[in-house]
Amino acid sequence: MGLFTCLLLLISACTHISAQQVKLSAPIKLTVGEGFVNPIGYYEQVPRFSWQIAADANSQLQQAYQIQVASSLARLANADADLWDSQKQLSSATSWIKYQGKALSSRQQIFWRVRIWDEQAQISKWSEAASIELGLLANEDWQGQWIRHPETGEMQAFDHKNKQFKNKLYRPQYLTTQFIATNKTSDKKSTAEIKQARLYITAKGVFNAYINGQKVSEDVMPPGWTPYLQRIETLTYDVTALLNEGENVLAATVAEGWYTGRILWPVPREVKPSALLAQLEIQYTDGSRQTVVTDRNWQVTVNGPIRAAGNYDGETYDANYEMPGWNKLGFNHDESWKPVISEALEPQVVLAPKRHHASAVKLTLPAISIVDVANPEPGVVVFDMGQNMLGVPELNIPVLANQKVKIRFAEALQKNTFYTKNMRSAIATDYYTPAQSGVINYVPTFTFHGYRFVEISGFDQSKTPDLSWLKGRVLHSNFDVNANFKSSHAKLNKLAENVVWGLRGNFLDIPTDCPQRDERLGWTGDAQVFAAPSMYMADVYGFWAAWLQTVREEQADDGRIPNFIPTKESKHGRGSSSGWGDAAVIIPWELYLLTGDAQILKENYDMMQKWLAFHQEKVKDDLSTMGGFADWLQPHPKAKEGSQARRGDTSIELISTAYYAHSLDYIAKAAQVLGRDADAASYTASFNRAKVAFRKAYYDEQTKVIGAASQTSYLLPLAFGLFDGVDVTNAQQHLLATIASADHHLRTGFLGTPLLAPVLQDMGRSDVMYDLLFKETYPSWFYSINNGATTTWERWNSYSLKDGFSKASMNSLNHYAYGAVAKWFYEGILGIKSAGVGFNEINIEPQFNQRLTQASGSYKTPQGEVAVEWSIAQGQLDMQVTIPKNTLANFILPQVQAGTLIINGESVSNQKDAIDKGLTKNMLIKQAPGAYRITGRISL
Numbered sequence: 001m002g003l004f005t006c007l008l009l010l011i012s013a014c015t016h017i018s019a020q021q022v023k024l025s026a027p028i029k030l031t032v033g034e035g036f037v038n039p040i041g042y043y044e045q046v047p048r049f050s051w052q053i054a055a056d057a058n059s060q061l062q063q064a065y066q067i068q069v070a071s072s073l074a075r076l077a078n079a080d081a082d083l084w085d086s087q088k089q090l091s092s093a094t095s096w097i098k099y100q101g102k103a104l105s106s107r108q109q110i111f112w113r114v115r116i117w118d119e120q121a122q123i124s125k126w127s128e129a130a131s132i133e134l135g136l137l138a139n140e141d142w143q144g145q146w147i148r149h150p151e152t153g154e155m156q157a158f159d160h161k162n163k164q165f166k167n168k169l170y171r172p173q174y175l176t177t178q179f180i181a182t183n184k185t186s187d188k189k190s191t192a193e194i195k196q197a198r199l200y201i202t203a204k205g206v207f208n209a210y211i212n213g214q215k216v217s218e219d220v221m222p223p224g225w226t227p228y229l230q231r232i233e234t235l236t237y238d239v240t241a242l243l244n245e246g247e248n249v250l251a252a253t254v255a256e257g258w259y260t261g262r263i264l265w266p267v268p269r270e271v272k273p274s275a276l277l278a279q280l281e282i283q284y285t286d287g288s289r290q291t292v293v294t295d296r297n298w299q300v301t302v303n304g305p306i307r308a309a310g311n312y313d314g315e316t317y318d319a320n321y322e323m324p325g326w327n328k329l330g331f332n333h334d335e336s337w338k339p340v341i342s343e344a345l346e347p348q349v350v351l352a353p354k355r356h357h358a359s360a361v362k363l364t365l366p367a368i369s370i371v372d373v374a375n376p377e378p379g380v381v382v383f384d385m386g387q388n389m390l391g392v393p394e395l396n397i398p399v400l401a402n403q404k405v406k407i408r409f410a411e412a413l414q415k416n417t418f419y420t421k422n423m424r425s426a427i428a429t430d431y432y433t434p435a436q437s438g439v440i441n442y443v444p445t446f447t448f449h450g451y452r453f454v455e456i457s458g459f460d461q462s463k464t465p466d467l468s469w470l471k472g473r474v475l476h477s478n479f480d481v482n483a484n485f486k487s488s489h490a491k492l493n494k495l496a497e498n499v500v501w502g503l504r505g506n507f508l509d510i511p512t513d514c515p516q517r518d519e520r521l522g523w524t525g526d527a528q529v530f531a532a533p534s535m536y537m538a539d540v541y542g543f544w545a546a547w548l549q550t551v552r553e554e555q556a557d558d559g560r561i562p563n564f565i566p567t568k569e570s571k572h573g574r575g576s577s578s579g580w581g582d583a584a585v586i587i588p589w590e591l592y593l594l595t596g597d598a599q600i601l602k603e604n605y606d607m608m609q610k611w612l613a614f615h616q617e618k619v620k621d622d623l624s625t626m627g628g629f630a631d632w633l634q635p636h637p638k639a640k641e642g643s644q645a646r647r648g649d650t651s652i653e654l655i656s657t658a659y660y661a662h663s664l665d666y667i668a669k670a671a672q673v674l675g676r677d678a679d680a681a682s683y684t685a686s687f688n689r690a691k692v693a694f695r696k697a698y699y700d701e702q703t704k705v706i707g708a709a710s711q712t713s714y715l716l717p718l719a720f721g722l723f724d725g726v727d728v729t730n731a732q733q734h735l736l737a738t739i740a741s742a743d744h745h746l747r748t749g750f751l752g753t754p755l756l757a758p759v760l761q762d763m764g765r766s767d768v769m770y771d772l773l774f775k776e777t778y779p780s781w782f783y784s785i786n787n788g789a790t791t792t793w794e795r796w797n798s799y800s801l802k803d804g805f806s807k808a809s810m811n812s813l814n815h816y817a818y819g820a821v822a823k824w825f826y827e828g829i830l831g832i833k834s835a836g837v838g839f840n841e842i843n844i845e846p847q848f849n850q851r852l853t854q855a856s857g858s859y860k861t862p863q864g865e866v867a868v869e870w871s872i873a874q875g876q877l878d879m880q881v882t883i884p885k886n887t888l889a890n891f892i893l894p895q896v897q898a899g900t901l902i903i904n905g906e907s908v909s910n911q912k913d914a915i916d917k918g919l920t921k922n923m924l925i926k927q928a929p930g931a932y933r934i935t936g937r938i939s940l
């Protein structure tokens, strides 16, 4: 250590650092929890802090950090960290640092900053201050009651013949109260002004809130979907700017959403009435406070313009019922308005701040064409949005007074006709009745649709339909989509885009199977295969961590994980299946590997254990007897019809035992991270037993699967590490043989497909993966592109341009499972792969192939962005790589000819280091953060 470094270390122990001693730029991108920036209404009582070192900082690695947390900005600026001062911590960790200061409470605002010491022990400036404001953390914080219309709460009546719900209790409610904003601290007239106001609010159902006629936020259908009988999420809004001194109106609309609405097809059931809970807290400049809550002082009507609204069935809006100014001062309530009834909070239903972002309009798409349909009917027009999407339409259309406009949705046309059969019992139709003739602007509020085509009838036929009539508002949970993979191949790029649209189309508050038919459910198997891939494409860590809480809550006492989650207390979906229920183990472990956040393991470890214990009950002689959906929707199954046809050829016993072993392997690793060594040892022992039993029970002496040979029967043991020695090489050969015998077509369903790329790459046969990926004919990914796909389909043959939809009743054009392959675009084609935990060490190992001359893209690791761009021309590789700070990189380039590698202008004898370490691949290890230009001769 040099004298200067020693000096700096000494200085760092002092609190006052003078300006000239500060050399490094400050940490940036301060976030808390799963990536929140200065949140209000935050959910976590013990926040976790993360930051990054700026890409242009003059330091490379972090050696230590110091976090200060104060109760005010002024204190923080004066280094008066009254809540917590971590002091200097020798650690390279820049993420997930747990707060260890004074206990924090509901509503509390805190301010924090961080500084770091780099590899030279030089100290950085303090970061800019960041803030956190907690939400209402306990039910006791709520003073109001649930309020609702007095007539709600009857039984549902579904008229099967007319496919309609007829019962006014389904009408959305309009609720308001009036209050005077005043600080009642003294009798004298006070001059205190409003300093800050927060609206804490939620619903049983979905809501929009207003203050003095203005919407408090752009959130769509909050609070979203949780197991409502256990936990309802609450929202916090800063409404300071919306309040008047003096009289105000607080109002909300509430519709059924997921709480009251049906799940799957209609079944007789008891209806749970929708209700509102709100608490407006106003702080005045003199320190006094005022609280306005949901109580008997509210009024309600179900006689507003939204006549009905449901997730599956659509919204019915009648402008004749509009009540101009209903949510503002001075409105005259007619006799349809009733005093609300109120109900106490249920102590067993936890009210907790929403722990991920609510949904929002994330994009607006123009209609791209008006379609010439077969047998056109007068007064009916069909628009093409050019993209299958989840969202709602925005209509600007000419109408005639009291002539009802009908809006229907379809994912694709069937031989040029409008096709809605695959929506099954979802009516998916919006209606708008205009009160006057003219041009209306209408966006449905409390529903959502999965569609590409929109059929509109009932408009003013004297006008000619025009593309300006329609826009598509794309909805999903409010996270950033970062996907940016590009290559020299147009169809591959289209596939990458389609996968991202599959993500956008199925991340509305919970991960769903599809957005259009009467499901839209959190199927665990689909989630299990797509969670990790989705992390490469969007900021969805918070989204998954939140859903995992729901999974924990839905786990039965015996450890069973329902097939879709939430299941609500619906009569459907109570079973448990291998490969599906394993989501409870696989998702936490894979999220941990990607983020390095051990909290995700801590939170879920009990659930993981209970799931394994449940599975163990179904294990005999180390083989599983658990049932399941098997390799769901594998193409060309031996059984041609019935449920077996959907389950593919790989035996369910083999699949279940493989997943049993795989979950044991993952939980053993998780136990190790959490320091539970005894658990780790016992799970590892069970894993080894299951491995031996698996090998013996399902494969012959040549490691050939006993029974029908399927690609998946070899993929599972190879991907899950269930074979050793010669069994590995044998299975690899058998796998290649099954692929060859299918002429490089897919023979895999939901479970097998995601394993192809990692297994083939691992065995050095990425060329075979390219063969599969670039196949044009059925079953293949490009087959869907050749048939006009703009998303990933549920079935490999869901649709063809020639024949339209395949006959199956279960047939969605927006299912994300087969999109799991996109992980390989980043991990394989670009070669960006975490070599440790949370990308603290990164392998850059692109899988070059003669089919591609160029590829580029990046991934946002917790430390910063890693970017790769490569091109190959006349046997010459040219590659640019950016490695984020506080990270080391290994370049693994076996296809580059030895002696030709040039990095940043310098010829590199690249082998030595690697060979010294016993590594055989052509690689350069432990490279520092920064920008690299790499060239070399390459033979493909």
Ligand code: BGC
Pocket (backbone or CB within 6 Å): 513, 514, 519, 523, 524, 525, 526, 629, 632, 810, 815
């Ligand atoms: C869903 C699937 C799900 C499957 C389970 C389907 O109806 O759409 O994606 O995983 O059922 O078998």
